[in-house]
Amino acid sequence: MxxxxxxxxxxxxxxxxxxxxxxxxxxxxxxxxxxxxxxxxxxxxxxFENKDDLLLAYMKTLMDEMNEKVEKIPSQIPPNEKLYELLKIILTHAQIHQIDQMIRELQSSNKQMASFFRDELHVDLMKTYDLMIQWIEEAMERELWSREMDSNLIGDLLFHSILLPSRNKIGVEELASQLFSMIENGVSLKKK
Amino acid sequence: MxxxxxxxxxxxxxxxxxxxxxxxxxxxxxxxxxxxxxxxxxxxxxxFENKDDLLLAYMKTLMDEMNEKVEKIPSQIPPNEKLYELLKIILTHAQIHQIDQMIRELQSSNKQMASFFRDELHVDLMKTYDLMIQWIEEAMERELWSREMDSNLIGDLLFHSILLPSRNKIGVEELASQLFSMIENGVSLKKK
Amino acid sequence: MxxxxxxxxxxxxxxxxxxxxxxxxxxxxxxxxxxxxxxxxxxxxxxFENKDDLLLAYMKTLMDEMNEKVEKIPSQIPPNEKLYELLKIILTHAQIHQIDQMIRELQSSNKQMASFFRDELHVDLMKTYDLMIQWIEEAMERELWSREMDSNLIGDLLFHSILLPSRNKIGVEELASQLFSMIENGVSLKKK
Amino acid sequence: MxxxxxxxxxxxxxxxxxxxxxxxxxxxxxxxxxxxxxxxxxxxxxxFENKDDLLLAYMKTLMDEMNEKVEKIPSQIPPNEKLYELLKIILTHAQIHQIDQMIRELQSSNKQMASFFRDELHVDLMKTYDLMIQWIEEAMERELWSREMDSNLIGDLLFHSILLPSRNKIGVEELASQLFSMIENGVSLKKK
DNA sequence: TATGAATGAGTGTTCATTCAT
DNA sequence: GATGAATGAACACTCATTCAT
Structure with missing residues (x-):
């Protein structure tokens, strides 16, 4: 005050x-x-013109913040390492996961600005998502990762890992490490 | 009329x-x-007495439906196979993931019926979750699965897989299969 | 508009x-x-936050108004004269009698503000009531009034006299005078 | 059940x-x-045709019950003793005091039956009230009671004594006795 | 007689939004 | 820029009452 x-x-x-x-x-x-x-x-x-405007602008700042970090991932490292960096970024930007929910709720509003903004947001969100998919496929092409798995599934898994409650328990670093290790190597002790 | x-x-x-x-x-x-x-x-x-009552009753039917299926998982099969069956059940009951959200939103309401019901729901939800964790640990004890991974993390991953949008694209069966395979074997082609 | x-x-x-x-x-x-x-x-x-809030705030103003007048009753006059002054004050604050009823009806509401306010109101109401009882007992101690009568009964009679419809017919002054005279001397013409 | x-x-x-x-x-x-x-x-x-109908019918039974007792008061006893009997009857029919409140609330309803019934009720209520006033005036005529007091005020006092909360504390008999004694003789110890 | 089912009118409450200053 | 004041639209919930069976 x-x-x-x-x-x-x-x-x-x-x-x-x-x-x-x-x-x-x-x-x-x-x-x-x-x-x-x-x-x-x-x-x-x-x-702000209205509530939608505020929320969308807020989300835009979140996206920008995140995108900025994503762009800093060095381009010369192997794709799976890039994906590990990306996972850590996603996990530290937990608020991102609210965007999905918000976008759905904003469906009902018709304001032009809002819908324009919404599209822009979606583009940003998609840009990162697409980049991620691109890296996954690169990992497959370079025969680092298996092609048996749908690349969108891996992408979704990484993207939605923000929702895992364990984040609060074991911390972002540890979660990222364990999760990525599991994605790469699995948990089974049987020899492949 | x-x-x-x-x-x-x-x-x-x-x-x-x-x-x-x-x-x-x-x-x-x-x-x-x-x-x-x-x-x-x-x-x-x-x-229904009120909105909470309706929502909670609805969720209860969902839980009951799911729990019934969970109880039918044969007890003699190995824990990792049980977990695969559980994963399929969870994925076909997509609405379940709303329960967490609802419970949180319903915290604010004070109605007695609702809070009683809420607790009951929570117990049901936890029962399934605990069962899952138990199976995971059994898999570790029998040296089927590695102990390197936090069992809660694996549990959360299975439980929250309902949120994966890929479910709509590739279907429940395929999603369950690929996801479980990834959890067990990972995607890396490098030899361990 | x-x-x-x-x-x-x-x-x-x-x-x-x-x-x-x-x-x-x-x-x-x-x-x-x-x-x-x-x-x-x-x-x-x-x-006002809600209906209870409004009603309680309204009653509070009534109580405050009345309490202010009660506090102005000179302390050096004999207790029965104090009671006469109090009776007149009560009769001019006819709305007071609604407080009892309201408090009872508001029991069902659980809002915190309301219950806090309600308690405060009750304390104010009781303060005046207790003061009245105290004066009645003082009148008995000084042997101005008989001990045969229950002091609470006399108190209730004074307090509830606001409900007498005669107030509208013969006016507050006259009602107070006649009523007080009756309480003190009775209506019987037989010698005691 | x-x-x-x-x-x-x-x-x-x-x-x-x-x-x-x-x-x-x-x-x-x-x-x-x-x-x-x-x-x-x-x-x-x-x-019952509707809620008003029910409430009015209920009140009518109350009135009838009470009127029946009132009619049994022996006609040969002195008016002040009759009034004492009446006071006891009124005090045992505590529900009567709700009639006032109900009648007020029923003002808003326009149903013919209800308004007819309401009038009838009022007549019954008035009959008893008038009888009471009549006895009071008889007591004055016979010089048992003083004429200084407005007879309506005495009547109202008797009639509204049902509202006194002391009824619950000291019981009907004692309340009637003390109250009537006060009305007749007052509480003052000073010689008249 | 009895009732299950449905309903409309009314009340409390919240919240985004407008507008004159 | 900033704000105090006011508001309408929307939603939760209650209750007397009707009607077909």
Whole structure:
């Protein structure tokens, strides 16, 4: 409380993230945001056209943040190592998994801006997903990984690993390591 | 006005399932249910005390359905084969994954019936989860599976595999087969 | 639509009082209040969290108003004269008698604020009631009044005299005077 | 539970009385009545046209019961003794005090039957009230009681004594005795 | 007589959104 | 920019009442 400096979009995003993590998508509404930020409810409309606009903009920042890290993965390392790096990035950006849910809920809204933005988001999301698939197939081509497995299945598995509750128990590093090891080598002790 | 063949709880569950799959938990409200079933909104209250009651009863039927199948898994087969059977069951009961989400959202409600029901549900859910963990550890004891992997991680992976969108693309049977193969043998072609 | 001079809590209390007197507790609902005040129903929720909150806040103002007057009764006058002053105050605050009823009806609500407020109200109500009993007993100790009568009965009689419909016919002053005279001297003409 | 014998109006009145005493007028509705009586809700409509009809009929039985006792008061005893008897009758028919409240709530209903019935009730209520006033004035004429007091005030006091909570504490007999003694002789120890 | 089934009207409550200052 | 005030649309829930069997 005690707002003096002008409100920024970043302030709003920060508050949004906090509510989202504590109470889920359902708990995010302008009344709560406004009181958390100690501004009038209507003030938020100076920054965002409507709720969808806010949520989509928030998600965009998440995506951008993540994409930035993904782009930093060195291009010369082997594809499976790239995928390991990607897995770690995905696991540290846990909020990402809410995007699916949000996009579904936003289906009902018809605003033009929103739908435009939504498409853009989807493109970003897909870009990363496609990159991942590309690396998987590269691993197969180089005969590092078996072709028996559907590459989309592996991709989905990596992408949805953010949902695993174990993340909270054993930590991101350990989870990434164990999970990736399992994907590569399996758990069976029988000789292949 | 046209009085028709008495509505049944099953009718309501069916409509609930449809909405749940199309629009998510958020989309389930009595207005929509009522219009879908072509009855008055208040009619639903003759069958269910309140919204929580409806949702929990619905989830209970899902759990019961699934538990029944789980109990039919033969006890004499090796634990990893049991786990494969379990995986297939979990994948065919895709709605199950909504239970976690629902339970969390229902935390806020204080109705006695609901909280009683909620606990019961949780117990059922946990029973299956614990059984799964037990089988995993049995597989490790019998030296079928490696101990390097956290058993909870494997469990979570199996349990959350319902979320994988590939299910719709390649079908339950194929998904189960590929996923389980990957869990056991991994995708790497390098010799261990 | 016509935006007017900001609504105040006092406006709402005034409307509440009017409805309460005309139609009783049962007649107070947000729809009626809103239409009486010529605002939207939801506007009231900007001022009061919920119905209980409104009713309890309203009662609190009544209690405060009355308690303030009670505290002004001079302490040096004899107890029976104090009681006469108290009777007059009670009779001019006719709405007070609704508090008992309301408190009973509000038992069913579980809101925290409400229950907190309710307790506070009850304490205020009891404070005045206890003060009254104390004065009655003082009157007995000083041998102004007979001990034959249960002091709680006298207290209840004074407290519930607000319910006497005669108040409207003969006016507060006259009612207080006659009633108090009867309590002190009775109506019988036979010598004791 | 376990209804075999045909339902009677008396059964319904009994259940109504019980709910009324336990939960107040607000708690009386057909759903609760039906479940308490173990009959279908709609069955009640075979016995009473609507809710008002039921409540008014119930009140009528109360009035009849009371009037019957009032008529048994011997006519040869002095008026103040009659009034004492009347006070005891009133105090044992505590439910009577709900009539006022009910009548007020029923104002809103327009049904012809109801309004006819309501008037009849009022007449009965008034009959007793008028009788009481008549006795009070007789007591004044015979110079048993002082004329200083408004006879309506005395009447109201007797009539509304049912509301005194002390009734539960010290019992009807004692309450009647103390109250009547106070009305006749007052509490003051000063010589008149 | 009895009832199962259905319902409409009404009430409490939430929340995104608008608008004048 | 900022905000206080107001609001409408939507949803949960209750209850008296009707109607076909």
């Amino acid at each position: 005690g707002r003096k400096k002008a409100l920024t979009k970043e302030d709003v995003f920060k508050a949004t993230r906090e509510i989202l993590m504590k109470e889920g998508l359902h708990g995010v509404h302008f009344k709560k945001l406004a009181s958390k930020l100690d501004v009038g409810r209507s003030t938020l409309y100076e920054y | 046209g009085r028709k063949k008495a509505l049944t709880k099953e009718d309501v569950f069916k409509a609930t399932r449809e909405i749940l799959m199309k629009e998510g938990l958020h989309g389930v409200h009595f207005k929509k249910l009522a219009s879908k079933l072509d009855v008055g909104r208040s009619t639903l209250y003759e069958y | 016509g935006r007017k001079k900001a609504l105040t809590k006092e406006d709402v209390f005034k409307a509440t009082r009017e409805i309460l007197m005309k139609e009783g507790l049962h007649g107070v609902h947000f729809k009626k209040l809103a239409s009486k005040l010529d605002v939207g129903r939801s506007t009231l929720y900007e001022y | 376990g209804r075999k014998k045909a339902l009677t109006k008396e059964d319904v009145f009994k259940a109504t009385r019980e709910i009324l005493m336990k939960e107040g007028l607000h708690g009386v509705h057909f759903k609760k009545l039906a479940s308490k009586l173990d009959v279908g809700r709609s069955t009640l409509y075979e016995y």
